Each structure stands twice: as C-alpha cells, then as structure tokens.
Amino acid sequence: MESLANNVAGTDGDGGGGQQRLAVLSYEQVRRLHDLMDEVVCVHGRGNFPTLEVRLKDLVNVVRSKLEAETRSGGAGLKVRDIRLNGGAASHVLATESTPYNDLDLIFGVELSGGRNFDRVKTAVLSSLFDLLPDGVSRKRITTCSMKEAYVGKMVKVNHDGDRWSLISLGNSRGHRNVELKFVDSMKRPFEFSVDSFQIVLDSLLLFYECSELAISENFYPTVVGESVYGDFQEALYHLHKKLIATRHPEEIRGGGLLKYCNLLVRSYKPADPDRIKILERYMCSRFFIDFPDIGQQRIKLEGYLWNHFVGGPDDELLKYQYLMILHSVVEESTVCLMGHERRQTLCLIEELACTVLCNEQNRYSMQHAAAAAPIPTPPIIFAGGYYYAPILSAQPCTCTSYMTCTS
Incomplete structure (x- = not known):
C-alpha cells in the first residue's frame, strides 16, 4: 500500500508518546490535491443574487488577502498562521480509493483573542464574496448584510473554555458541496473519528502556484505535509484504507459523535476494536x-x-432508512443515562422518521412504476341511432371462450 512516504517527525498526539502526527504526501496525493484545488466551486445565492463561480485556490487566496490586509484598507489586519484542508476532502486526497465527501472544509489559523477579531473575520469574508461577484452586476446597493443573507448558509462563533474559533459556511443549495471556512485560534477537540482527523497544510502548494511557471509533474511538485490530529498518522491512514472506526474520549465531542458513528456503520465501516465499542457507544x-x-x-x-448528509441520490433514501435503523439499535442498546419514558420518546422519534422515509420511498417507487407501465388504450365510444354507447368495462376478466349449449 503505497501512500505517504518520508515520514516527518511530529509532536506526540494524545494517543501516546512516539507517535508521528505528520507525513509528506506522495506525488499521486499531491496530484489529487491539485485537481481539487483547481476545481471550480459554485456558491449559490438566494433570490436574484448570482452564483459565484471561482476556483478553490483563488477563493483561498482572496480570503487570505482580505484577512491580512490592513484595517484601513478594508481588511482584518490579522496574521494567517497557515491554511489547511480538513475533513472529508482531506480524506479524499489521501485515500487510495475514491471516497465521497459532502463539503470543502478549510481552516485558517488566525488569532482571535479579541472579541472584535471575530467581526473583522466576518467582514473580510463578506468583502471577499463582494469582490467575486460576476462582471456586470451592479454593486451600488449591495451591502455586507445583503451579501450575508444571499451567500452564507451558517455562521458559528465559539469563545469559551479554551475554544476560540468561528465557522462561516458558504452556499445553501442542497445537493451541492458547500465551502466551509473555519477560522481557528484554538480548538480542544478538532476531530470526531480517526478517518476524519486529517489536515493537509496548503501553504507550500499555494506558494508553488504563485512562484512556479511549470505545471505539476511527477518530477516537479511541491512538498506538502499532512497531519492527523488523531495522533498517529499511519494508524489513522490504515483505518481510512480499511474502513475502520476508531476514536478517543467521545464524551469530549459535541453530540458524542453518535450520528457520525452510525453514518460510518451504514457505509460499511467496522469498529477497529470490537471489544471496546459498546463502552464507547455508551459514552x-x-x-x-x-x-x-x-x-x-x-x-x-x-x-x-x-x-x-443524505442529499437525495439514487441510493440515499435506502441508506437513510438503514441509518435510522442502526441509530435506533444503538440508542436502544447503549443508552444508560435516560429515564425509561425519555428513552422510549427518542426511540419513537427515530421510528417515526424511519416510517416517513420508507413511505416516501414507496410512493416514489409506485410513481416510477406507474409511469413506466404501458398505457391502457381508451375504449372507443360508439355512435348509432342518434345515441352514444360507451362499452361496459368489467372489473373481472371474462373467462367465457364459447357460447353455452342450450339444454331446453
């Protein structure tokens, strides 16, 4: 299994000493990363606002420039430590097989010690979107507030208990990948499971785009470093390739990672340590x-x-039902912190959602089957003697094949 070579000695993860968190990407992985960064992403606007079409690498450069620009020129006046690709997109780059991903997660390392810095980050992002409006769009009456309503799907700000970060999700069109911009000063729990713990540092690739006139090739490509915040990079990569589920201290994750865990199960992932998984499920x-x-x-x-996470693909409705059944089973077997009636309430909620999914799928199948069936010809209407005669259609097929013999 050829993947990341030339391990770089990293800091110890929380999984124990001697683990290497960092590794250098191979050419094949850098090539996949380049293809992803060169893709045109679409940020769909609400109402009459146009769709913003921009290459991912250009979007990253525009946002970074706005963050680092002086405040008097409309920037945030912040120093960007590094820029990273995170989550499912990073796993897609590192995996030997093609793995699907829902969103493009980007992490900008910035200092958010002052409360005003959060507002400066938001203003810098909205200003970046303003600059990316297509030519011919009148900008006179467009404000930052209207840009936020048009292009921002979700905004989150966290500033307590050692966590200082904010999230701005661009795009609100279901079925299309959203671009999630995360601005992180500190984050106590940056991952849920080992397979989504990868972060790829983009700075060297962005510098390559800026300085090199030659295209990326097998003999000439930048050194790109990946990190597993799970702790051991090679162990996490093995879990990704073998579709194994592993985590540490799920009680530290918001929501416990329960919904993501069931999503991995329905997509054929298996627990890396089956003997401990029931304990983790309880947490x-x-x-x-x-x-x-x-x-x-x-x-x-x-x-x-x-x-x-189930965006309406041909197999997603069936997966959605199976997902709810797995969730029902986990909640039923591993919930120890609820009163009996509270547990039954939650199980009834999951059953209700599963029945809704199943009914919708059956209705869709019936409509498709009816549309594909051969149309029944309309029986002719006979006109004779000034009257219209409509033939009688029997509800049962006629089994008579000949006249009956008269016995009288």
Missing part, C-alpha cells in the same frame, strides 16, 4: 443526550443531519 449516547436533552432539539438535530 456517545450519554454525551448526545446531554447536548440535546429535549425531544424537540433531538428532532431538529436528526432532521438536519439527514438533510445535510
């Missing part, structure tokens, strides 16, 4: 119900997760 369920104690909150969270 996942406990943290999930701590963060979402009310049945209304649980419904919103579940429906939102289904909407974002």
Whole structure:
C-alpha cells in the first residue's frame, strides 16, 4: 500500500508518546490535491443574487488577502498562521480509493483573542464574496448584510473554555458541496473519528502556484505535509484504507459523535476494536443526550443531519432508512443515562422518521412504476341511432371462450 512516504517527525498526539502526527504526501496525493484545488466551486445565492463561480485556490487566496490586509484598507489586519484542508476532502486526497465527501472544509489559523477579531473575520469574508461577484452586476446597493443573507448558509462563533474559533459556511443549495471556512485560534477537540482527523497544510502548494511557471509533474511538485490530529498518522491512514472506526474520549465531542458513528456503520465501516465499542457507544449516547436533552432539539438535530448528509441520490433514501435503523439499535442498546419514558420518546422519534422515509420511498417507487407501465388504450365510444354507447368495462376478466349449449 503505497501512500505517504518520508515520514516527518511530529509532536506526540494524545494517543501516546512516539507517535508521528505528520507525513509528506506522495506525488499521486499531491496530484489529487491539485485537481481539487483547481476545481471550480459554485456558491449559490438566494433570490436574484448570482452564483459565484471561482476556483478553490483563488477563493483561498482572496480570503487570505482580505484577512491580512490592513484595517484601513478594508481588511482584518490579522496574521494567517497557515491554511489547511480538513475533513472529508482531506480524506479524499489521501485515500487510495475514491471516497465521497459532502463539503470543502478549510481552516485558517488566525488569532482571535479579541472579541472584535471575530467581526473583522466576518467582514473580510463578506468583502471577499463582494469582490467575486460576476462582471456586470451592479454593486451600488449591495451591502455586507445583503451579501450575508444571499451567500452564507451558517455562521458559528465559539469563545469559551479554551475554544476560540468561528465557522462561516458558504452556499445553501442542497445537493451541492458547500465551502466551509473555519477560522481557528484554538480548538480542544478538532476531530470526531480517526478517518476524519486529517489536515493537509496548503501553504507550500499555494506558494508553488504563485512562484512556479511549470505545471505539476511527477518530477516537479511541491512538498506538502499532512497531519492527523488523531495522533498517529499511519494508524489513522490504515483505518481510512480499511474502513475502520476508531476514536478517543467521545464524551469530549459535541453530540458524542453518535450520528457520525452510525453514518460510518451504514457505509460499511467496522469498529477497529470490537471489544471496546459498546463502552464507547455508551459514552456517545450519554454525551448526545446531554447536548440535546429535549425531544424537540433531538428532532431538529436528526432532521438536519439527514438533510445535510443524505442529499437525495439514487441510493440515499435506502441508506437513510438503514441509518435510522442502526441509530435506533444503538440508542436502544447503549443508552444508560435516560429515564425509561425519555428513552422510549427518542426511540419513537427515530421510528417515526424511519416510517416517513420508507413511505416516501414507496410512493416514489409506485410513481416510477406507474409511469413506466404501458398505457391502457381508451375504449372507443360508439355512435348509432342518434345515441352514444360507451362499452361496459368489467372489473373481472371474462373467462367465457364459447357460447353455452342450450339444454331446453
């Protein structure tokens, strides 16, 4: 299994000493990363706002320039430590087989110690989007507020207990990859499972685009470093290739990682340590119900997760039903922190969502089957003697093949 070569000695992860968090990407992986950065991403606008079409590498450069520009010239006046590709897109670059991913997650390392820095980051992003508006669009009446309403799907700000970061999600069109810009000063828990713990540092690749006139080739490509914040890079990469589930301290994850865990199970991932997985499931369920104690909150969270991670592909409806059945099984077997009636409430909610998914799928199948069936010809209407005669259609097929013999 040829993947990352020339390991770089890294800092010890929280999984123990002597582990190497860093590794240098091979040419094949740098090539996949280049193809991803060279893709045109579409940020769809609400209402009459046009779709922004921009290459991912250009979007990154524009946002970085706005962050580092002086405040008097409309920038944020912040120093960007590094820029990283994170999450499913990073796993896609590193995997030997093609792995699907929903969003493009980018991390900008910036200092957010002052409360005003959060606002400066938001203004810099909206100003970047303003600069990316297509030619011919009148900019006179467009404000930062209208840009936010048109192009920002979600905004999150976290500034407590040692966590200082913000998230701005661009795009709001279901079925299209959103671009998620995360601005991180510090984050205590940057991953859920080992397979989504990869971060690829983009600075050397962006510098290569800026300085080199030659295209990337097998004999000439930049040195790009990847990191696993899980701890051991090679172990996490092995989990990714073999589709294994591993995590540490799920009680530290918001929601316990429960919904992501069931999503991995439905996509044929297996626990890396089957003997301990039941213990981890209990921690996942406990943290999930701590963060979402009310049945209304649980419904919103579940429906939102289904909407974002099962986007309506040909197999997604079946996967969605199977996912809910797996979630039902995990909650039923591993929930130890709820009263009996609270547990039954949650299980009924999951059953209700599963029945809705199943009914919608059956209705869709029936409509497709009816549309594909041969049309029944309309029987002719006979006109005779000034009257219209409509033939009688029997509800049962006639079994008579000949006249009956008269016995009288």
